[in-house]
Amino acid sequence: MLVVENLVVRYGPITAVRGVSIEVGAGETVALLGPNGAGKTSIVSAVIGLVPSTGRVSFDGRDVSNLSPEERVRAAMTVVPEGRRVFANLTVAENLRLGGFVRRRERDQDGERDRYLAMFPVLRERLDQLAGTLSGGEQQMLAIARAMMSKPRLLILDEPSLGLAPRIVARIFEHIVELKKSGITIVLVEQNMMQALAVADRAYVLSTGTIRHAGPAAELRADPRLADLAIGGH
Template sequence: MLSLEKLQVSYGAVQAVRSLDLTVGEGELVALLGPNGAGKSSTIGAITGLVPSKGRVLLGGTDISMLPAESRIAKGLAISPEGRRVFANLTVGENFRMGAALRRDRAGVRDDTERFLDMFPVLRERFAQPAGTLSGGEQQMLAIARALMSRPRLLLLDEPSLGLAPLIVTKIFDFIGELKASGLTLLVVEQNAAQAMRFADRVYILSTGEVRFVGTPADLEGTDLMSVYVGG
């Protein structure tokens, strides 16, 4: 579903991502792990077209490297961004509609709204509230639901556990597991390695812009890679 070929991201003289090769197969959940400053968010920015990059980004075999961000969304890419970034002054319902802004199938939008409200019942209770009044965990649920409203082929989750209490983090990742079980393809960028690996098919560990490990969660057992590069 996703292939990155020799991806490079630079900020002036600083090279944040160095010749990164990464693949996510259809229906897979791939976890991209690493410490702060590893290049994870720069990678996400390059995939979405929000950060200038070199190399190739392929979605479903189609090269989208030169497309603007909105065209990449139209081709089936969606993101739940770091820090959630909900539209704080809009209601929960209006945030849902923003996620479906490129769609023209009104009946399908209504059906998906009901489906995701069933998945996140607290959002049904808060449907008419401004998103800025929600708790951090509720905003994270909304950010994921908003992204899903575009019916993506690939969902990018950038630090979904950031700033949340441990019990809420577990709940969020339970939802992520449900999305994977439904057949959705996911790339999850996380510092909470233990949670990310609960459902991951494969793991990439990134440090100083370079891949230090590629394999399954089981492959990490008995190594010191987690403590060296992830801190857990």
């Protein structure tokens, strides 16, 4: 469903991603792992069209490399950005509506909204609350629900567990499993390797902009080199 070929991302003199190739099949959950600065967010940003890159990004057999981020969302790929980035001064309901704005008709959104309010009941109780006043875990749930309102077939989650208490992280991962069961294709970016590998089918491990290891999640979990890979060793 997603094919990334020889992706290179440069920021001035810095090369953050050095020729990365990734494939994600329909219905798969694929983890993108690696330490701080490995290039994970740069890959995600390039895949969704938010930073310039060279190489090729294809989605559903179609080259999307030259599409704008909005056109890519319309093509049914979407990202839950690192740090959540909900619209703090808008209410929960308004955030959800914005997530669905690429859908043509407003009333088409209702069924979708009900579905994600059922999944995240905490949001239903807070529809009129400003998103900026939600707790970190609630903001992450809103960010996921907002992304799902665009009816993606590919959902990219950039470090959904970042800065959250272990109990909340466990709940976020339960929700990811629930989304996975619904059949959506997921790319899960995480530093939290063990937890990500527990829900992923396959994983790529990056450091300094290069893929160091790729394989089935179960295999990686048992790999004695994992601790080393987690801190950027080869």
